[in-house]
Amino acid sequence: MKVIKQILGGDLKRYTMVVALVLLIGIFNIISDGRMLTSSNFQNLLAGNAYVLVLALGMLMVIVIGQIDLSVGSVAGFSGMVMAIAARELNLPWWAAVLLALAIGLAAGAWHGFFLAKLGIPGFITTLGGMMIFRGGVIWISKSISVPAPEELKWFGAGYLPEWGPKFTGMNNSTLLLGIIGIAAYVVTQIRKYKKSADVTGTAEPIWAVGARIFLVGSVIAYFTWLFGTGREGTSFPVPGLILLILIIVYHTITQKTKFGRNVYAVGGNKNAAALSGVNVSRTYFIAMMNMSLLAAVAGILFVGRSTAAGPADGTSWEMDAIASVFIGGAAVSGGVGTILETMVGGLMMAVLNNGLMLMGVGADRTQVIKGFVLLAAVAFDVYNKKSGRGSFMSKTKTK
Amino acid sequence: MNRKRITALLGAAVLAMSALAGCGGGREGSAPAPAAKEEAAVEESTEVATEDASDAGEATATAEEASGAGFEEGATIGVSLPWLGTQNWKEAETMFKEQLEAAGYVPIIQAADQKVPQQQQQIESMIENGAKVIVVGPIDGTQLGSVLEQAKDAGIYVIGYDRLLENTSGVDGVVQFGSVKTGELQAQALLDGLKEVKGEGPYNIELFGGGPADPNAPNFFKGAMSVLQPLIDDGTLTVVSGQTDFTQCATVDWDNAKAQARMDSLLSGFYSDKDIHGVLSPNDGIARAIITSCENAGQEIPVVSGLDAENESVEWVWSGRQYSTVAKPTDALVAQTIDIINSLRDGNGMPATDVTADNGVKEVAIYELPPVVVTKANAKEVFANDPSRLELLK
């Protein structure tokens, strides 16, 4: 156990959810006779859930500042609908329609941000209002009829990376390139970290632990590269997945390594103390809300792209999926706690569960029930851990 | 210090990766799902066919060109339904299950709880499970474009069930009741009922439409208005509220509660000093909501049309509270669908049909079935072969 601990770099508790996710994938793969871990299934899994995960990115920040945004589904639906109508009826080029949708998202977020940050109305109420306003808006402007979206948008929601280069690689070369970049980036950061570790902490990690870690993570990336890259000709790592990946990196960096990110956690942890430390609390609220709606617009675009049409019911109850992902990922209802990566694990947990149960032919009714139990179990587990001050099950098994 | 060792590690990692990558070999063959392998042949032929079809814009050609490539008995058939919240969908689920199993297929039947993303993912999981044919009763006929094309790319036949699949090339045919025809029948039943129950005109009536996201709903309304409009024009019928546009009359999501709320406000707003004689209702749930609303408002029950022959409405028709309903016998629809599946299995392609509809991308073959009006007078006769409904007529 100590060896594993050293390889993973300390706190095993952080990995409980990851372990659960891996187990879940493994179990489903066995039950479904290997239909879980196939190229096409993982391509679908990612493309079909990218929009929820994108919402969860924004929702994490909103929940960390101690607020909640109930309007995201409606805003996503509204932005998507405006985009489709603008392209179809105003004949805007597709890229202009996309920019318009993003602008709508920003405006909707500024609206919520204004009420929260400037007038001090709680986010729950502000966005409950927004949820109704924008849901009504979608139905109004669409006259309750779905509007087909420009063909180009399909690329965002259901597209694949281009095929190029030599055939002998046996896979989609864009995906291969992505995998190589991923591994290289990981190796470089690990080595850099290793070199610095001695200077900063005074104790160098054992080189074998670093090596094993690189090998482990590298293998995982390599496996997924292979999985995504060797699907049917013309398929690859899906475009919505790539968009999600880029957003994850961006938002991980923002939350962990920028002043704004720190401010978000400070405001969520103790907003009075944050104010006395020079944090502009209302500005932090404003930006977090605005960002959420911007991401809602992105989610709306991805979904419309995948659906090939914007519908009047788009986005219904998406906020609940996003919120569930954040809480399964270990965020606290009272704010101040939660990370982007944990949230993504939480979201993937839901997605894999959904997908696996479907592959097994379990109906939407029972799937819903199971997801509800998983949400409760995950959060209860988290609360239990915190309350008792004990480590996770993993750390209990560690050798003394 | 450890530069050499680090470089060595880096090398090892890259090697490991390329080793993993290398073991995959070629692409199609390497796809781990056995189902995908078998389809390789079908896949290519259909892909070509699809392209040809969309280029040339030929109607109904796709399926026929692909004919000849049948599939084995005992193949997996996917059935994706919007939800199980109304009787006809629940019946469809049961019948598909029984009849597909009886015909030797392995059915995967899933309902999506009225959530579009859920239905998209369910269809994907059917593709993943190696279905040969996927029958789709869409929640929103326009929003399944990319997944259906994915099914097409995987060489799977896609049959629309009960509702048109729009905005996609990934559909081979649609089995449904003629929706314009249904509307005409509803309106005609309303007129007959008015004459029979309320005596000579003129009559005060109100109009209700279905859920706008359902492509059938505007067609029902269109069909009904083709019968009613001339009589409204000549004054035999008066729509007291003046609401005669589909968007004004529509009931979002086919939600009974919304219909009842609208009826409540119509009655309080326009009928405080008038009697209401008839209401055009697009389905049974909404019809019952309307009747309840009228009863609550103290109005004499108007003549109300319906659709679906739900159990409760069959009882109401029998007891005279609801004048008529239209049976779209689910068994006929399911039987027609299974006929098509059998034809595909035997390598005969999609059966021929004269009717097509433009779904925005292509002309889709439509297999239309005639609906049947049910009133108290003919109920016994219509349900002669339906013991469970016959039971209600007592």
Added chain:
Amino acid sequence: MDNNPFILQMKGITKEFPGVKALDDVTLEVRRGTIHAICGENGAGKSTLMKILSGVYPYGEYSGEIIYQGQEMKFRNIKESEGAGIGIIHQELTMIPELSITENIFVGNEITKKGLIDWDEERRRTREILKKVGLTLDPDILIKHLGVGQQQLVEIAKALSKNVKLLILDEPTSALNEDDSENLLNLMLELKSNDITSIMISHKLNEIAKVSDSVTVIRDGHSIEHYDVEAGKVDEDRIIKAMVGRSIENRYPERDARLGEVIFEVKDWTIEDPEVEGRLVCKQSTFNVRRGEIVGFAGLMGAGRTELMRSLFGRNYGIYRGGTIKIEGKEVNIPNVSTAIKHGIAYVPEDRKNLGLNLLDSIRKTIVSANLEKIIRHGLIDFDEELKAAGEYKKAVGIKASSVNVGVTTLSGGNQQKVVLSKWMFTEPKILILDEPTRGIDVGAKYEIYKMIHVLADQGMAVILVSSELPELLGMADRIYTISEGRITGEISKGEANQEILMKRMTTLAGE
């Protein structure tokens, strides 16, 4: 029963938490009809002992025996200890603000007639009990409309309503001002004359000296010393020695002040209460601080000390109604906190948990939080710099923790305060405002914090020290301003100052 002079005897109490022995063979004997003080540093185990007595930690989770009124007790929950006549008043008030006094006193214990609450009876009894604690209030007043002192008394009244024989008060005066504290201590003496025994946990040695009959000192989970005192005579130095395990000859470190030029000047500073229109909480305050100088601010609770300091710190409190600030001779406009920080002002608030710290953060993140710019490279936080900075401060100020990644909640009050001080030292301030920097901190840690303040002043920082403990101001400050009702009423140099003079100026009515 009569031949046993003790109402309570706790013998050989041992309580373990996973990995820690919180109490080890502790003995506590309390005589009937006395006030018994328990003192000890934070974390010594006082509260744990009281939780065992009141049944929060049920029988079986500890070892040892509790003999109460001659019988061995095995409390399984608070209800049982209450039933036996043991009432506990916690440090944090547990009243429900939106309910009335009556409702609060009888919550969970309602008097009912035919299944409905008998309001008349409840009100009558409430009035009776309130009289006992010296309050004449309408029983229907909502708790939120009472001052902290009154709430404390209502809390005691609630305990009395349950027929207590033994009343435990956990730091009862920590949230009270001088008057209310005085009041409370008198009440305790009165209860004693009514044959109610009290156990008082306190840091404040003067209070212990005033009322207690005997003292038990607990240190690191052991009972160190137990002795009786004649009322009014407690040897403070002996208690301190027992608490910290060492003798503190001088409670304030020595220092030779080297004063520089005036660096911080405030003129005619006037601030209006944001909640009460027209009420000025700071009235034309004028003062200055020199480099290397420690300037004390003395004033009673509510005199406007904190309000003055927070308004100076980027108008964090109140509505600005006039006045100027000069830093290093230049007039500056400071509209918000981040500008204040940029101008070199730092403010350590009095309420550490609610205003000073994000309790979810680690030491490492807290220390850099008020000056992130210092460790930002190309727009991104440099974790190595952060780790380095945090490590340096941890070592320099002696924060006791296994690593800088430890969460601040796990630290003791003294160590938390060191983290807060480090956070503000990291902003490299020129003017450091300390608002009650040693509140709720045990004696040993106080001394360390005093030393830190000296070091900072010696480095040339101008230090403003707000405190309600006059000995602290007398021991630390080079110069003391007194505040009364929002007005500065005096400026007294170290040489002239003593408690009497300060108290006189602090109670001078404004306008005199």
